[in-house]
Amino acid sequence: MEDGNIFISYESKMKSFEDPLQNTFFKYHLNHNIKSYDSDILCNDPSYSEILYDDDYINYLVELHRPIFPPDINVEEFVNENENNKKIKDMSKMNRGNSFMVYRKYLHKHLQISGVNFPMKQLSQLASALWKSEPENVKDHYKVLSERIQELHYERLGNLIINGKRKKSPNDDDDDNEKMSHKKIKDMTKKNGGNSFIIFRKKLNEFLKSKGFNLPMQKLSPLASDLWSKQPEYVKSQHKELSEQTKKLLNEQMKNLYYGQDDNGSFVNNIQSDQLMPTYIELE
DNA sequence: TTGGCAACAATGGAACCG
DNA sequence: CGGTTCCATTGTTGCCAA
Numbered sequence: 001m002e003d004g005n006i007f008i009s010y011e012s013k014m015k016s017f018e019d020p021l022q023n024t025f026f027k028y029h030l031n032h033n034i035k036s037y038d039s040d041i042l043c044n045d046p047s048y049s050e051i052l053y054d055d056d057y058i059n060y061l062v063e064l065h066r067p068i069f070p071p072d073i074n075v076e077e078f079v080n081e082n083e084n085n086k087k088i089k090d091m092s093k094m095n096r097g098n099s100f101m102v103y104r105k106y107l108h109k110h111l112q113i114s115g116v117n118f119p120m121k122q123l124s125q126l127a128s129a130l131w132k133s134e135p136e137n138v139k140d141h142y143k144v145l146s147e148r149i150q151e152l153h154y155e156r157l158g159n160l161i162i163n164g165k166r167k168k169s170p171n172d173d174d175d176d177n178e179k180m181s182h183k184k185i186k187d188m189t190k191k192n193g194g195n196s197f198i199i200f201r202k203k204l205n206e207f208l209k210s211k212g213f214n215l216p217m218q219k220l221s222p223l224a225s226d227l228w229s230k231q232p233e234y235v236k237s238q239h240k241e242l243s244e245q246t247k248k249l250l251n252e253q254m255k256n257l258y259y260g261q262d263d264n265g266s267f268v269n270n271i272q273s274d275q276l277m278p279t280y281i282e283l284e
Numbered sequence: 285t286t287g288g289c290a291a292c293a294a295t296g297g298a299a300c301c302g
Numbered sequence: 303c304g305g306t307t308c309c310a311t312t313g314t315t316g317c318c319a320a
Contacts, residue, residue, distance in 0.1 A: 096314080096315090097312095097313090097314095098312060098313040098314060099312080099313070100311070100312040100313060101311085101312075101313085103312090104311070104312090119310095120309075120310070120311095121309055121310050121311090122310085123310085123311090124309080124310035124311040124312095125310065125311075127310090127311065127312090128310080128311055128312075131311085131312075143313090146313090
């Protein structure tokens, strides 16, 4: 138990025990589940102990911990818990764990309740072993759960973005803001000021405007594209950094909203990156 | 358009680093 | 000693190249 993986195969694990009975888990298993075994052969004939180990013991260890189905998972609680998680990196990616993640989390709780506390590494391995042997309908169940979790999160995020911290008024049936979930939210959170090229194009547009040129998008985009492709690497990387920075800032703001902090909500959009502008801009 | 690959979601202890 | 990165896991996603 001391080292690493208790769910590992006979080959790599049992070799560290010259006497199989030194493995206390294994010994317990033999005494309680197998009952009749020949300890002499066990210690002297590896093939005998291997059979007992691989065919029964691992199975026993795993089955011992299989969570009951269906799980009593409250989607709302689940989302709340994740929201209270202190180390959130990206609000738009929160609550996007997959079915397996939900499964593992439930397993974790399930085990804690029964007083078992595996280190995370081992828990992941156990979860994997269990997951692999779960029937399709169980996996589907968890998939649906993970999707509903995601949905609820997006719904909250959507309300947040639309309404700020105000709770939505009951009869504010502003057309389709109910169905704004997934795609729009994803777009909004993903947009986050745009990627490096979009920022570049925006700056270019401002620059041109200051010079008295007012290009329509259809002209601006190809021009920006052309110029962008000619930009030296450092300009591109600077813009990339800018976009990441902006994204981070917006994420912070959203977090503040989420946790009901004060929103000194001036949008941080004033990018003073004029010096990033290329020195050469040829206008045709 | 598609297929492959890397990042990423959660998690808490281990390992690592200055 | 404190803060950061790594680990173990699966399924989904987004991006890049052909």
